[in-house]
Amino acid sequence: MTPIGPYILQILFDSLTLGSLYAMGALGIALIFGVMRLVNFAHGNFVAFCVFALLVPSTEVTARVFLGALPTPLLILVILAIGAGLSMASEIIVFRHIRQANPVTMMIASFATGFTLQYILLFLFSSRPKTVDLWAGISTPVTIAGAHIPLLQLITIGVTLVLLLSLTWLLRRTQFGIEMRGAAEDFMMARLLGVRANRIILAAFAVSGFLAASIGLILVAQSGTADIKMGLPIMLVAFVSTVIGGMGNLFGAVMAGFLVGLVTTLLQVTLPLELRGFRDALVYAAVILMLLWRPQGLFASATAKERV
């Protein structure tokens, strides 16, 4: 039997890895919700689209690499740029024109955008999952205090922390970030104070797409698989995390993402086998209880309550 210390450490890393993916997803959704009250259900499809950009479009069963053949630094830059570009394109082509519509209309438009992207991928690549061998070496386990942690877990946690710190710096220390935070808190007031709506919303979409691409790269490195529906489960949890964190609160969304990752992992570890299949049901039951206790979310922004 593995000693209890390393096992707990292993579980901690498992929770942080899952939480990192959820936190990045939640932040991507919260950024856009903050500036234009849009719950972007196409976010998960952005993740899948970025992953498929690594492959040559083909309905043949064996995948051929396309951008996946680029040297690693260039590959990362190009995929992140594709994520940001796709997200910005969705704002320019779709969401900008319905900004004044009610939130339900915008939400339906985001569903439609997501389905369109999914069917484009289905048409180009077929429904059979494709395999991509990306950075095989980073799955090697490393030993930390007796716990065997796959290197990719450490990279996932590290990348998430770096992204979050960079974004915090961007939001706190740059004019651009201050405008975005202001817009997230109270968009109308921010506009009255001179914040340019198109510019700030487009920037939010770019950062959101950048985060979607990051999730895509981590997922494909971990699973070795590209599937047209691959971003959707994370998107759903990410959306729930933004609600738990308090709609419009970026810090809350990130914290809630980590919290959902922790609760999911702990339930997986502690539940008896018969109940483990109901793990997600219990996670969502906990979400309902939490929302009954704090409907505005755990870290609600001052202006959020009346909007939600």
Add this chain to the structure above:
Amino acid sequence: MRKVMKIKQTWHGLSLCASLSLGLVGLGLTASPSQAADKIVVGMAIASSGFMTAYDQPAAQAAKIKIDEINAAGGLMGRQIEVVEADTKSDQAEGAKAGLAVLDKGADLVIVSCDYDFGSPAALAAQQRGKISFFLCAESIKAGIQGVGPYSFSASILAAVQGATMMEWAYHKKKARTFYQLKDTWTEYNKGICDGFDWMESTGSLKDAKIVGKDTFKNDDPSISAQISRIKALAKEPDAIQLCTMMPGAPSAIKQIRAAGINSMILNGSGVDGNYWINAVPNLTNFFVPVQGSVYGDDPNKAIEQFNQNFAKKYGARPVTQYTYPGYVLIELWAKAVTRAKSVDSKPVVAELEKMKNEPTLFGPRSFSAQLHHQNQGLYLIAEITGGKGKIVDRWQISKPIPLDALLKK
């Protein structure tokens, strides 16, 4: 998209033509041109668009190869088989419409989607019209009498048989004694494989075999690291991991298991057969699945490799997985039953199908009974993935069929 290949004729019309033909033959008259229209209609209510296409089409193409062979050999009871198709669009509601569409075109047999959930609406439509339906490759007990009705069959082998086969084989041929079960709770198919593992252990026939731990995950879990940590926490690495999963999540789970340094042999169902996903886990080794025939070019039965080559010649690529083969098998079995019944009427054909006990087919023996229209025992080839390549290493048939009570969990 609806694709109609040729003829549109009602059953009454067919019956009348058949009666007239028989009468003319009885009078010693030669065939008239009108007899050319006296065809048997096979309806395919399957996906030609949407995500099920990749799973339905290969088996449907195999069925068409067998139909072509029958037609080239003079037809079924001297009548040519005509195929009519309707697209389920990978949608359950559309599935029912597609079923009705091919029935309206006079289908005597309705071939439905590979998956129980997607195929059952069309199969139910056939059942209501008193027509035989065959699931292309569904492996749930529900794909048949239990989930549709007495005219419904499946062309594949139950998922539970796959789990039971792998455990018994690994015990006898690989000396595996400790097993760890990791079940993906997404589909009935996955649960069925694990039910097979459980049943095999419960029979007590593998005396010192033990499932030392069990865990669950979901096919789309972004990470199964918590499940892997639990395996790593075992006192000793198990001899084999019983993995009950399918695409698209399977490569991710397998990759994560191997990345964590767990080298136990992995046993799965047929759902992960094929070469196309293997480069997701570079140099994957010690991985085994049961298959009805080999897509790797090394099937011990030369006729199966010949089939693979014919398939490639006709459709431009070799079969990707073993799920191509049940399409061929179903036409083989149904055509035999029709010949023996001397009719395409459902009742006598079902009676003939239910009489089949170890009926030989190109892909192994098949049996049906009045209680079960599925295979609760089957001769499997064992495929091993080693060094990132698939090959056939053995064959195995479970020592006794899985009883219906165990399949229904009574």
